[in-house]
């Protein structure tokens with residue numbers, strides 16, 4: 001193994017001048033030359049659509065791929081809560097620096113300072129851009145933009161469009177993308193799943209995509225490839241993600257030489273709906289904004305069988321308010337989720353499967369009135385009612401933590417380029433700004449900022465400096481080999497002819513991960529987890545059953561390929577979690593906690609981002625990106 | 641509970657389809673309809689039969705990917721609710737559910753319940769956007785927008801692009817979908833500037849794609865999971881007539 005991590009390429013100078021310095025010094029492609037370059041974007045979520053549209057506007061030739069039937073279906077559409085920006089429209093003390101600091105602190109001091117600062121710096125432009133596109137952010141009665149507050153911060157910097165912020169932002173970028181399609185700069189390949197990256201000597205030259213209707217494997221060549229394939233939280237099977245969210249693009253890039261940053265750093269959302277039975281296919285998120293008015297509690301007695309309305313105040317444990325008096329019910333996600341798990345595992349869980357805690361609006365309805373609650377949360381209450389058949393105006397909601405967001409992902413430098421030259425990763429697919437825990441409303445922002453404001457500088461810089469060392473024939477040879485390998489892989493899967501479906505494997509994998517590599521982890525457990533995953537992988541190779549047709553729609557084959565990648569990634573997640581002898585952010589190792597049960601970082605030994613790479617024989621190796629905090633000092637992350 | 645699923649099976653765009661019945665026992669009433677279909681598919685795969693193809697991704701009513709006719713109604717029996725939000729408790733024990741794809745000339749069947757709705761993307765391509773390049777925008781608070789205008793814009797912008805309005809319409813008109821985008825953008829100063837061209841281009845594309853004309857049945861409004869009001873069609877017609885009149 002002689003792989004080295006590439007440079008982080010952080011520009012010199014003071015924090016607040018780095019991005020300006022970069023922009024002033026990066027190489028450009030002149031307008032007349034841009035159409036000579038072909039760029040592939042995998043994904044049409046906020047990150048992919050914004051990048052593709054922006055590059056198309058500049059004059060590049062862009063091809064954009066999605067397995068969905070329309071670009072508008074990407075899972076960004078499901079984000080409810082909001083998007084952060086340091087506009088300080090509320091005059092409540094916000095600034096770029098404060099937003100930067102909140103994000104660094106929220107991430108438990110495990111992200112690169114320069115990237116995080118740039119995120120905060122570009123946040124304002126995103127709001128301007130979205131409003132110009134016609135994104136209907138909420139307005140106050142004076143006609144100005146309204147804001148609300150999200151977990152983990154003390155200012156109001158969250159912009160929102162009812163409970164549909166992700167949908168509205170995505171439609172903004174989808175429409176910008178459709179505009180480019182109509183102008184001919186950009187082509188969108190819907191129902192195309194990317195299955196491999198074509199590389200030569202760690203340089204990207206294109207992708208292999210499978211047309212989901214015809215099963216045809218297509219080779220698409222390009223001067224640069226951008227992966228914007230979203231998060232892989234669906235690896236836990238039960239999660240807040242959509243059914244088809246997957247790790248395949250990311251994982252296949254990893255196997256082609258890109259590196260993975262902190263694959264085990266996963267956020268569990270504290271307010272999703274609990275599992276009610278084995279048939280369940282997903283866990284629906286209830287917006288975090290509910291925690292502004294709802295109070296979280298469990299009965300003080302174990303296995304209390306009484307209805308919540310019959311449990312008097314004296315028998316209720318408002319554990320968040322008790323443990324975190326200054327943030328209370330708005331404590332950050334990792335802390336809230338862990339606290340819920342602690343109560344549930346202690347035997348205080350509620351609901352038919354004893355796997356939930358209460359989120360109660362009784363006091364808010366009493367103090368602020370029914371009309372106020374209806375106005376603010378009406379649609380969320382309706383949704384709760386639709387899904388559970390229960391009435392949250394009369395009884396408390398039941399919520400529980402669910403796998404939600406992947407901080408981990410493809411490692412990228414300051415230019416958002418992976419270790420493979422010409423292969424970029426943006427949005428939730430990369431590891432960049434969120435460190436070990438993401439603050440609410442920061443990831444819509446990151447996906448947009450990456451696509452609208454960063455890629456349009458860093459990608460041309462790459463293209464302009466690129467020397468065309470590889471000849472066309474050489475590239476085509478690599479493409480054909482790549483395609484052949486995928487063809488063989490598909491054949492193999494259809495020929496197993498076993499007795500267990502892809503979903504059955506996926507559900508089992510999810511259970512293993514929740515148990516051993518979930519909200520809290522131990523060295524012992526992770527070891528067992530790895531053994532269990534290896535066994536499941538072996539069983540998959542022996543016992544998978546899928547229909548054999550490969551030249552027409554085969555949804556089971558699509559699932560099987562995703563599960564195959566999940567099984568491989570799961571092992572790396574456990575390795576990553578095992579290696580980290582500390583607790584930080586969402587990564588909680590039971591061996592490392594304070595007396596009060598809070599995460600205990602080990603800064604001396606672990607002030608680094610774990611960066612994994614694979615060698616030719618398929619073994620994983622750990623490299624380290626040391627985090628040198630020049631501009632902030634690491635403190636204990638306290639929300640008490 | 642027990643139910644019988646009577647499902648449309650069609651192996652590809654060009655073949656003739658037919659209904660096939662699948663009795664389902666031990667159905668949990670808290671299961672969603674798609675979870676029941678998942679269960680059925682697992683059974684089919686294990687038996688070596690071709691599983692049913694259906695579209696559904698987010699399963700929380702927002703991506704617009706699901707869309708099926710259930711007992712003759714787009715998205716099923718609950719008003720303003722997408723199919724993925726239907727749970728078996730909405731049906732009776734012993735009931736027979738007839739499930740088929742959205743039917744419209746503009747929506748060819750891909751397989752079974754899955755349809756091709758790319759015509760809707762092409763309507764948006766014809767003008768369903770604001771012509772602003774990245775980086776051109778001025779400060780977001782520079783232009784005030786009344787709370788009312790924002791509210792109306794948001795009501796229209798909520799469309800999830802599922803196509804139920806088209807499936808429910810006796811004329812297979814896409815007026816609700818198209819009107820929603822025209823109305824959303826027209827209510828905001830950022831979008832208004834291009835309203836005139838937008839309405840002509842989008843309506844023309846709608847016609848070219850083979851969608852029918854609106855004759856005010858309002859069945860679209862009743863099935864729309866996003867609660868889009870037929871007021872948006874009036875908005876569209878008003879703008880359209882103004883343009884035609886000009887010509």
Ligand SMILES: Cc1cc2nc3c(=O)[nH]c(=O)nc-3n(C[C@H](O)[C@H](O)[C@H](O)COP(=O)(O)OP(=O)(O)OC[C@H]3O[C@@H](n4cnc5c(N)ncnc54)[C@H](O)[C@@H]3O)c2cc1C
Pocket residue numbers: 042043044045046047048065066067068071073074075076077078079080081082083084165166192193194195228229230231240241242246248249285404405426427428429440441442443444445447
């Ligand atoms: C329920 C929910 C609520 C959320 N709420 C908020 C919130 O309020 N605020 C906030 O800031 N963040 C929120 N988030 C997080 C945020 O929505 C996501 O991090 C962000 O939208 C990710 O955007 P993306 O563009 O990276 O990925 P996505 O939007 O997931 O897009 C991924 C794209 O990649 C495509 N794709 C994937 N793999 C392939 C492949 N192999 N081949 C071809 N195409 C592929 C998909 O088709 C899709 O187009 C929420 C997340 C969830 C799940």
Ligand code: SF4
Pocket residue numbers: 798799800801802803804805806816817820860863864865866867868
């Ligand atoms: S208007 Fe309603 S029914 Fe029609 S596509 Fe939009 S959300 Fe679906």
Ligand code: FES
Pocket residue numbers: 695696697698699700701702703704705706707722723724725800
């Ligand atoms: S599956 Fe997304 S709206 Fe129904």
